[in-house]
Amino acid sequence: MSNLLTEVQLDEAVRLDREANGKKPLKKREEVKEQREIKVSTTDPDSGYMMRDGKPEGFFYLDHRTVDHKYNIITDVHITPGNVHDAVPYLDRLEHLVSKFGFENTLEAVALDAGYFTSHICKQLHEKKIFAVIGSRAYTPAKGLIAKWRFKYNAEKNVYVCPQKHELKYSTTDRNGYRQYRSDPAHCANCPMLKECTRSQNKTKVITRHVWQDSKEWVKANGRSRSGKYLYRLRYQTIERSFADAKELHGLRYCRFRGREKVQEQALLTATSQNIKKIANILAKKAG
Numbered sequence: 001m002s003n004l005l006t007e008v009q010l011d012e013a014v015r016l017d018r019e020a021n022g023k024k025p026l027k028k029r030e031e032v033k034e035q036r037e038i039k040v041s042t043t044d045p046d047s048g049y050m051m052r053d054g055k056p057e058g059f060f061y062l063d064h065r066t067v068d069h070k071y072n073i074i075t076d077v078h079i080t081p082g083n084v085h086d087a088v089p090y091l092d093r094l095e096h097l098v099s100k101f102g103f104e105n106t107l108e109a110v111a112l113d114a115g116y117f118t119s120h121i122c123k124q125l126h127e128k129k130i131f132a133v134i135g136s137r138a139y140t141p142a143k144g145l146i147a148k149w150r151f152k153y154n155a156e157k158n159v160y161v162c163p164q165k166h167e168l169k170y171s172t173t174d175r176n177g178y179r180q181y182r183s184d185p186a187h188c189a190n191c192p193m194l195k196e197c198t199r200s201q202n203k204t205k206v207i208t209r210h211v212w213q214d215s216k217e218w219v220k221a222n223g224r225s226r227s228g229k230y231l232y233r234l235r236y237q238t239i240e241r242s243f244a245d246a247k248e249l250h251g252l253r254y255c256r257f258r259g260r261e262k263v264q265e266q267a268l269l270t271a272t273s274q275n276i277k278k279i280a281n282i283l284a285k286k287a288g
Contacts, residue, residue: 006120010177013211017173046260048081061263064089072238074271079264086115091124111231119212126215133228134219146196151207160207168207178208246270
């Protein structure tokens with residue numbers, strides 16, 4: 001799904017949310033031409049410069065693949081430059097997979113790692129009624145401040161309630177889709193937890209909530225369920241194993257060619273050989 005379509009969907013969600021809360025519509029986005037310095041390989045311009053925690057730094061390609069949970073058969077392989085975030089091609093590849101294999105009414109569940117835990121992906125999977133389990137990263141609050149989870153959201157009143165039982169009321173919804181909830185500075189000025197709550201000069205605590213947060217919480221609830229925990233554990237036996245075998249047994253740790261299209265060919269041939277071995281083992285077990 002293109003970034004432009006995502007932006008349009010978010011703008012509409014923001015408009016509706018502001019309208020529901022009695023706010024005026026925001027002005028249309030101004031076209032901003034960003035000038036960024038991008039490193040380009042002189043030997044393979046199609047590759048992308050990757051900088052990620054725990055990963056080697058340099059020019060790479062990324063293999064985005066999908067496997068089925070029953071037999072670990074690779075059903076989709078897509079190569080992007082190394083500087084493309086995992087979540088960017090996901091929805092397009094999911095639509096491609098559904099269309100290719102006719103999964104419109106049979107795709108029941110997906111399990112993804114934390115890189116895919118974005119508001120938009122959660123929203124789309126929620127709307128498609130696909131049971132989604134996605135890993136999430138633990139975000140620690142600033143040192144000395146209480147965590148956001150201790151502020152409880154009251155959907156009926158559309159407010160957050162702080163640990164001292166004071167309400168943070170809705171203020172606005174910004175262009176990025178985040179609602180802002182603000183505390184009353186008159187109340188906070190005399191609060192015994194002020195120093196643990198905020199370092200704001202005007203003694204106001206602000207909590208944000210995305211307009212698609214309900215979908216993210218739905219995904220989190222899936223992950224806490226019995227079936228969700230089971231499904232997520234399967235990732236280590238399926239997709240993680242598939243990547244490991246491709247690297248260790250089939251030479252996919254390194255690109256043998258230059259250019260995205262040729263690297264795509266290498267990845268497809270690798271996946272094909274993995275699938276042939278997998279299918280042969282499955283048939284041999286059934287025959288035995």
